[in-house]
Amino acid sequence: xxxxxxxxxxxxxxxxxxxxxxxxxxxxxxxxxxxxxxxxxxxxxxxxxxxxxxxxxxxxxxxxxxxxxxxxxxxxxxxxxxxxxxxxxxxxxxxxxxxxxxxxxxxxxxxxxxxxxxxxxxxxxxxxxxxxxxxxxxxxxxxxxxxxxxxxxxxxxxxxxxxxxxxxxxxxxxxxxxxxxxxxxxxxxxxxxxxxxxxxxxxxxxxxxxxxxxxxxxxxxxxxxxxxxxxxxxxxxxxxxxxxxxxxxxxxxxxxxxxxxxxxxxxxxxxxxxxxxxxxxxxxxxxxxxxxxxxxxxxxxxxxxxxxxxxxxxxxxxxxxxxxxxxxxxxxxxxxxxxxxxxxxxxxxxxxxxxxxxxxxxxxxxxxxxxxxxxxxxxxxxxxxxxxxxxxxxxxxxxxxxxxxxxxxxxxxxxxxxxxxxxxxxxxxxxxxxxxxxxxx
Amino acid sequence: xxxxxxxxxxxxxxxxxxxxxxxxxxxxxxxxxxxxxxxxxxxxxxxxxxxxxxxxxxxxxxxxxxxxxxxxxxxxxxxxxxxxxxxxxxxxxxxxxxxxxxxxxxxxxxxxxxxxxxxxxxxxxxxxxxxxxxxxxxxxxxxxxxxxxxxxxxxxxxxxxxxxxxxxxxxxxxxxxxxxxxxxxxxxxxxxxxxxxxxxxxxxxxxxxxxxxxxxxxxxxxxxxxxxxxxxxxxxxxxxxxxxxxxxxxxxxxxxxxxxxxxxxxxxxxxxxxxxxxxxxxxxxxxxxxxxxxxxxxxxxxxxxxxxxxxxxxxxxxxxxxxxxxxxxxxxxxxxxxxxxxxxxxxxxxxxxxxxxxxxxxxxxxxxxxxxxxxxxxxxxxxxxxxxxxxxxxxxxxxxxxxxxxxxxxxxxxxxxxxxxxxxxxxxxxxxxxxxxxxxx
Numbered sequence: 001x002x003x004x005x006x007x008x009x010x011x012x013x014x015x016x017x018x019x020x021x022x023x024x025x026x027x028x029x030x031x032x033x034x035x036x037x038x039x040x041x042x043x044x045x046x047x048x049x050x051x052x053x054x055x056x057x058x059x060x061x062x063x064x065x066x067x068x069x070x071x072x073x074x075x076x077x078x079x080x081x082x083x084x085x086x087x088x089x090x091x092x093x094x095x096x097x098x099x100x101x102x103x104x105x106x107x108x109x110x111x112x113x114x115x116x117x118x119x120x121x122x123x124x125x126x127x128x129x130x131x132x133x134x135x136x137x138x139x140x141x142x143x144x145x146x147x148x149x150x151x152x153x154x155x156x157x158x159x160x161x162x163x164x165x166x167x168x169x170x171x172x173x174x175x176x177x178x179x180x181x182x183x184x185x186x187x188x189x190x191x192x193x194x195x196x197x198x199x200x201x202x203x204x205x206x207x208x209x210x211x212x213x214x215x216x217x218x219x220x221x222x223x224x225x226x227x228x229x230x231x232x233x234x235x236x237x238x239x240x241x242x243x244x245x246x247x248x249x250x251x252x253x254x255x256x257x258x259x260x261x262x263x264x265x266x267x268x269x270x271x272x273x274x275x276x277x278x279x280x281x282x283x284x285x286x287x288x289x290x291x292x293x294x295x296x297x298x299x300x301x302x303x304x305x306x307x308x309x310x311x312x313x314x315x316x317x318x319x320x321x322x323x324x325x326x327x328x329x330x331x332x333x334x335x336x337x338x339x340x341x342x343x344x345x346x347x348x349x350x351x352x353x354x355x356x357x358x359x360x361x362x363x364x365x366x367x368x369x370x371x372x373x374x375x376x377x378x379x380x381x382x383x384x385x386x387x388x389x390x391x392x393x394x395x396x397x398x399x400x401x402x403x404x405x406x407x408x409x410x411x412x413x414x415x416x417x418x419x420x421x422x423x424x425x426x427x428x429x430x431x432x433x434x435x436x437x438x439x440x441x
Numbered sequence: 442x443x444x445x446x447x448x449x450x451x452x453x454x455x456x457x458x459x460x461x462x463x464x465x466x467x468x469x470x471x472x473x474x475x476x477x478x479x480x481x482x483x484x485x486x487x488x489x490x491x492x493x494x495x496x497x498x499x500x501x502x503x504x505x506x507x508x509x510x511x512x513x514x515x516x517x518x519x520x521x522x523x524x525x526x527x528x529x530x531x532x533x534x535x536x537x538x539x540x541x542x543x544x545x546x547x548x549x550x551x552x553x554x555x556x557x558x559x560x561x562x563x564x565x566x567x568x569x570x571x572x573x574x575x576x577x578x579x580x581x582x583x584x585x586x587x588x589x590x591x592x593x594x595x596x597x598x599x600x601x602x603x604x605x606x607x608x609x610x611x612x613x614x615x616x617x618x619x620x621x622x623x624x625x626x627x628x629x630x631x632x633x634x635x636x637x638x639x640x641x642x643x644x645x646x647x648x649x650x651x652x653x654x655x656x657x658x659x660x661x662x663x664x665x666x667x668x669x670x671x672x673x674x675x676x677x678x679x680x681x682x683x684x685x686x687x688x689x690x691x692x693x694x695x696x697x698x699x700x701x702x703x704x705x706x707x708x709x710x711x712x713x714x715x716x717x718x719x720x721x722x723x724x725x726x727x728x729x730x731x732x733x734x735x736x737x738x739x740x741x742x743x744x745x746x747x748x749x750x751x752x753x754x755x756x757x758x759x760x761x762x763x764x765x766x767x768x769x770x771x772x773x774x775x776x777x778x779x780x781x782x783x784x785x786x787x788x789x790x791x792x793x794x795x796x797x798x799x800x801x802x803x804x805x806x807x808x809x810x811x812x813x814x815x816x817x818x819x820x821x822x823x824x825x826x827x828x829x830x831x832x833x834x835x836x837x838x839x840x841x842x843x844x845x846x847x848x849x850x851x852x853x854x855x856x857x858x859x860x861x862x863x864x865x866x867x868x869x870x871x872x873x874x875x876x877x878x879x880x881x882x
Contacts, residue, residue, distance in 0.1 A: 112754065117753075338789075338790070414775075415775035
């Protein structure tokens with residue numbers, strides 16, 4: 001791709017890595033292009049909770065001066081960090097006035113690993129308060145500023161879609177990575193629970209909290225999967241759509257899918273069949289129908305523990321929903337919580353058994369396109385997978401009737417993350433060659 | 442109790458609270474007594490990774506100047522914090538040269554809650570590296586400096602036993618609270634997993650890591666249980682030994698119990714029966730026999746994720762065992778890990794069902810008394826309860842043949858923490874009235 005320097009922000013991370021290697025431009029030149037893009041777009045998109053251009057330029061210059069043999073696999077790649085993940089050189093405010101002046105001198109495990117790999121820790125992306133509430137931050141959907149970018153990783157999703165950065169980190173306890181990925185028309189990955197360390201990020205639910213990643217291509221997801229050492233592909237055989245076997249999982253929530261999502265699900269099934277895949281509609285056993293309730297009971301009771309600290313500091317500054325968690329006003333008891341946790345745990349090996357019969361399962365990422373306003377949307381199609389600990393990749397490529405992006409989820413058994421990525425790459429190609437939705441940004 | 446000011450360090454937290462309320466002495470006077478005790482004993486015991494007398498005195502003076510109506514439930518009570526738990530005004534070094542200059546400006550949730558309750562965050566207690574390895578820090582058992590205080594919460598156990606502080610926080614992923622409590626002849630409590638937030642402490646295994654507390658009396662444990670909002674007692678009826686029903690759980694590891702522990706188990710059964718309790722030996726079903734292996738497989742594979750950050754920073758400074766985790770040299774696969782996690786999860790509701798048939802179960806805390814040297818001892822009698830997420834309280838009161846302390850564990854179903862504390866208080870009285878082991882310190 002031949003781009004003027006001012007347009008370098010359009011490149012994916014994979015493209016930037018190749019061009020930095022061949023000496024086409026400097027890291028500093030590249031980040032200046034991103035900063036110009038942000039300067040132009042940030043007043044509309046509001047993706048950032050914090051970024052400091054001079055600190056970014058400093059990091060870029062230091063990397064430009066790093067000898068080639070000392071450069072890491074993400075040399076010069078800027079990454080946005082959701083503002084519930086600690087960064088030793090920036091504030092972490094959780095979108096809460098309680099943490100207005102909070103600057104933990106501490107890198108989360110993910111941030112530390114990214115720095116060692118040569119990434120530029122670009123800034124903090126806007127989040128719904130504590131990555132826990134349904135009201136988003138000020139961030140707007142770059143495809144239509146009247147709409148939500150989804151959440152809680154709102155800024156990460158919008159910043160990547162709007163080409164402020166090629167990559168970003170998010171977190172998911174319900175649907176906080178997959179939903180904004182779908183609404184913003186980008187790739188998002190929630191790996192297997194426990195596969196990436198959550199050390200150094202705010203805890204909401206210890207049994208569900210998962211680090212997630214955003215990118216504009218499946219190859220870019222791969223970069224982060226490798227740096228974070230995701231596993232789960234014992235074969236080296238390249239994956240092919242032809243001869244593969246996909247499950248279509250409409251789930252018990254299917255009646256909540258809007259027409260746009262229904263059409264996207266039909267489209268992918270048709271395309272996969274056209275290219276030689278078997279596609280079967282699969283119904284989950286009745287035990288799986290309560291997953292959404294059990295997930296809710298668990299996060300409610302976990303929230304009572306996780307936000308008790310903030311409640312003791314300044315109850316009046318805590319979002320009302322979190323106050324209700326702490327005051328246990330939802331009426332869920334410890335015994336409800338234990339049943340919920342134990343029931344979910346029982347279903348994990350069972351979903352693995354079901355999913356192992358397929359190349360991957362395809363299921364909605366969101367009810368439909370991003371809604372108007374500041375509510376981040378429903379996690380109804382996400383929370384069951386978060387509860388079940390399986391890897392999920394949102395792939396974009398579908399359009400709603402009014403031209404907004406719609407994504408779908410690829411799901412596979414726990415610890416098959418790398419294999420699922422291979423599937424995502426082929427699905428990406430399939431949609432590109434069939435003229436799927438493309439960003440107008 | 443009438444003590445000269447210089448001996449105030451001998452008081453329990455409960456006693457200190459009562460005497461501060463009645464104005465017998467100032468917080469400053471009390472902490473000066475502790476500081477003198479430490480000055481005398483620390484060269485032998487080496488319980489502390491960090492403490493700053495002037496910062497302690499500052500906190501004490503500020504508390505002395507706090508109007509009575511603004512004082513919290515732990516007003517003036519000094520607490521030692523294990524050095525894997527973040528404190529915004531002190532370093533947190535994890536007993537690792539990698540973190541020599543690490544000062545996260547961040548309080549863990551527990552530390553923040555304690556501060557709001559009026560506690561004095563006294564200093565950081567010595568820990569085995571990352572609360573993860575079997576080699577202890579320099580800390581010595583105050584009852585015999587040739588011996589280990591246990592670990593990994595070595596400093597917390599020794600500091601409370603040696604009366605440097607009345608209370609301390611620890612963490613347990615295997616046996617890191619209950620073992621040092623037993624070896625030091627004090628109370629230790631590992632609450633139900635998830636009942637206290639682990640936010641702001643180093644993660645080893647997200648599914649096992651639990652905050653624990655140390656004290657010299659069950660009443661003192663109660664203070665922390667209340668401040669941390671532990672639940673699990675729906676009755677207000679005081680618990681009585683008479684008419685209660687105890688299970689004796691020797692477990693499949695019983696052959697590893699030394700003679701001193703065998704005698705302690707016999708003694709408590711005899712005493713309980715003498716006071717009108719029913720005591721039944723209970724054998725766990727065969728499925729429970731693999732818990733120790735499943736626990737090991739889980740922490741090994743979790744360790745590969747949790748210490749990957751440090752591995753990328755300075756592999757050569759990481760303890761060899763953690764390098765082996767990261768390099769996956771133990772031969773445990775993701776599939777082993779999933780089976781282990783799923784199998785353990787399946788047993789949690791089953792152990793609850795068994796334990797609900799009894800007032801509490803009694804089981805060994807340690808193989809025997811503290812061994813010589815710097816290895817912190819075996820977690821063989823602890824890791825199954827950590828895996829099963831049940832609350833455990835170590836109660837002291839037994840002596841080994843050579844006069845060292847031996848403790849035993851009280852165990853009950855998940856989320857019956859407050860009830861278990863009531864049981865511990867009665868067991869404590871029982872042992873006191875029968876002339877159990879008493880500290881010579």
